[in-house]
Amino acid sequence: MYFKRTLLVSSLMAVSLSVAAQWEALPEAAPSPADNPMSEAKVVLGQALFMDPRFSKDGNISCNSCHNVMSGGDDNRPNSIGFHDQRGGRSAPTVWNAAFQSVQFWDGRAATLEEQAKGPVTNPIEMGMENLDAAMARVKAIPGYAPLFTAAFPDAKDAMTEDNAAKAVAAYERTLITPNSPYDKYVKGDKSAMNAQQIKGMNTFAEVGCTACHSGANFSGPKMETGQPFLMKFPTFPDTEYDKKYQFSADLGRYEVTKNEADKHAFRVPTLRNIALTAPYFHNGAVGHLDEAVKVMAKTQLGKDLSAEQAADLVAFLNALTGEFPEQTMPRLPATPGFTVIQ
Amino acid sequence: MYFKRTLLVSSLMAVSLSVAAQWEALPEAAPSPADNPMSEAKVVLGQALFMDPRFSKDGNISCNSCHNVMSGGDDNRPNSIGFHDQRGGRSAPTVWNAAFQSVQFWDGRAATLEEQAKGPVTNPIEMGMENLDAAMARVKAIPGYAPLFTAAFPDAKDAMTEDNAAKAVAAYERTLITPNSPYDKYVKGDKSAMNAQQIKGMNTFAEVGCTACHSGANFSGPKMETGQPFLMKFPTFPDTEYDKKYQFSADLGRYEVTKNEADKHAFRVPTLRNIALTAPYFHNGAVGHLDEAVKVMAKTQLGKDLSAEQAADLVAFLNALTGEFPEQTMPRLPATPGFTVIQ
Numbered sequence: 001m002y003f004k005r006t007l008l009v010s011s012l013m014a015v016s017l018s019v020a021a022q023w024e025a026l027p028e029a030a031p032s033p034a035d036n037p038m039s040e041a042k043v044v045l046g047q048a049l050f051m052d053p054r055f056s057k058d059g060n061i062s063c064n065s066c067h068n069v070m071s072g073g074d075d076n077r078p079n080s081i082g083f084h085d086q087r088g089g090r091s092a093p094t095v096w097n098a099a100f101q102s103v104q105f106w107d108g109r110a111a112t113l114e115e116q117a118k119g120p121v122t123n124p125i126e127m128g129m130e131n132l133d134a135a136m137a138r139v140k141a142i143p144g145y146a147p148l149f150t151a152a153f154p155d156a157k158d159a160m161t162e163d164n165a166a167k168a169v170a171a172y173e174r175t176l177i178t179p180n181s182p183y184d185k186y187v188k189g190d191k192s193a194m195n196a197q198q199i200k201g202m203n204t205f206a207e208v209g210c211t212a213c214h215s216g217a218n219f220s221g222p223k224m225e226t227g228q229p230f231l232m233k234f235p236t237f238p239d240t241e242y243d244k245k246y247q248f249s250a251d252l253g254r255y256e257v258t259k260n261e262a263d264k265h266a267f268r269v270p271t272l273r274n275i276a277l278t279a280p281y282f283h284n285g286a287v288g289h290l291d292e293a294v295k296v297m298a299k300t301q302l303g304k305d306l307s308a309e310q311a312a313d314l315v316a317f318l319n320a321l322t323g324e325f326p327e328q329t330m331p332r333l334p335a336t337p338g339f340t341v342i343q
Numbered sequence: 344m345y346f347k348r349t350l351l352v353s354s355l356m357a358v359s360l361s362v363a364a365q366w367e368a369l370p371e372a373a374p375s376p377a378d379n380p381m382s383e384a385k386v387v388l389g390q391a392l393f394m395d396p397r398f399s400k401d402g403n404i405s406c407n408s409c410h411n412v413m414s415g416g417d418d419n420r421p422n423s424i425g426f427h428d429q430r431g432g433r434s435a436p437t438v439w440n441a442a443f444q445s446v447q448f449w450d451g452r453a454a455t456l457e458e459q460a461k462g463p464v465t466n467p468i469e470m471g472m473e474n475l476d477a478a479m480a481r482v483k484a485i486p487g488y489a490p491l492f493t494a495a496f497p498d499a500k501d502a503m504t505e506d507n508a509a510k511a512v513a514a515y516e517r518t519l520i521t522p523n524s525p526y527d528k529y530v531k532g533d534k535s536a537m538n539a540q541q542i543k544g545m546n547t548f549a550e551v552g553c554t555a556c557h558s559g560a561n562f563s564g565p566k567m568e569t570g571q572p573f574l575m576k577f578p579t580f581p582d583t584e585y586d587k588k589y590q591f592s593a594d595l596g597r598y599e600v601t602k603n604e605a606d607k608h609a610f611r612v613p614t615l616r617n618i619a620l621t622a623p624y625f626h627n628g629a630v631g632h633l634d635e636a637v638k639v640m641a642k643t644q645l646g647k648d649l650s651a652e653q654a655a656d657l658v659a660f661l662n663a664l665t666g667e668f669p670e671q672t673m674p675r676l677p678a679t680p681g682f683t684v685i686q
Contacts (some may be wrong), residue, residue: 290681338633
């Protein structure tokens, strides 16, 4: 309990410490954990698993259904649609650059991409599988997956495990990074990469205080150890018209996981990378436009009313955070010759 | 009415005419209609539209959801899952090599791929859009689509029309062909391309009489004019245990469209290309295994009981109809910077 409280306090300290913005470009590669080194074979397997809808109960929902890598890595919906048309309470976070987050999910309940990858498969309102054994039974029933697992985990006695499936998906996700946004080019020295309004918005971003939380290369806070969340209370100023309108406070955030009073309304600070592509906004997806979202943030987190000019400049800057998306070959999903694994 | 009846009679005539099987390889390219010549720009646009879930009411279903080009071009489900988890009565046909079919849908109600492409978007149990105007309003609201339409239809005064969207999707679908299956290689002279059982199964396929309907390069009947369906009654022998078990006769087929008595239980003869990848089988997806499917076909269409050996040989041959799938680059779906078109 003490540990969790400390995290939130340290987050609040960050507010006062990081006013002097340190602009950082996005690294060209994401770090991999020691127990899951990157390999091409893992990425190939992970991409297939990520795209394959057969590991949802009805066979119609893949990771990519809600984290569409052909667009902003989310689904552009307030909430996602899962098993039997059920809707969750939170908006799907983008998978792009998730590799740079120290924790996963809005409440930071997963320490790693590997851990996160197992969650939606068995969530009864998401992919709806009874358990991971049932999901792995489907993987094993599809003949073409065995050689992909063997190639990805050549030293494993039994390669086809849920841990290895999660490792492969995580390895694939670590390739989903978007360097070379106008902002990145600007920071690296190409002063023509951002236009005048974007540069003005960048200054506004620091002056208003957005950098207090949205710092670092991923605009999701200071570099933390893996599994260590950078949390903020949202809304920090709860009694606003915005909160009445958008019902942000209805979600108790990390408290739902920890039942720790100090975690009430605490959320992981999300990345702002490619934020222009991931409307609607906030944990409940209640705000449809980026222009409104920046006004909401200033008011609920900093107690400030933005002028129309400030908001427009911030939006211009945030659009400069849209990066370059790596070209991907569409995978061939391994076949089940003459049968189907979907009931 | 007379016209429709003639078609069915001509189909039955084909049964007696085509016993001497003419083995044909799949062409390397599909024909395009005069009013929709192929172009790279159309294919690029069509692929994006095909993959984009935003033209379904809830923004979660694309053409690819039920016609997954990463696998067999269908969804490996008995029926597809559409808007608000609704299920249709028929199994999604494969989009692979659909360009070689003279009509589209199980009942042949669409003459062309262009016409077909418009159907699911506004089907209330599929993608669920109110009408095509509403779908086009979404297309137009996504800024990145305008240049793709202009590139694809450079001479059009108003490029962003539902007809052009359908043309682009159809152009993309005409690239979805799978040549060079073991069967194709065998027919073109590589006698090592099929193994002994597959060759035996090929002979069984002709001897038993499968070629009566599953003839031609696409194994979907003789070459017909576009819009002219090659129909068969299914089941032709209705009083079988199979029909009791799988309830094939519950669907009146083309009759549902034409209300013509002669069209009762008439269905388009489906392709057998990549049939090993598209379980479960038949218009209602009631049969889960290819081995069972060939027995059902022999009994219900030819009145024959296959031996276990014949069935196994036929399955081996049908597996030789799995072709080479062209490599595709995953499209970037055009963005909506700072907003979403999904309500």
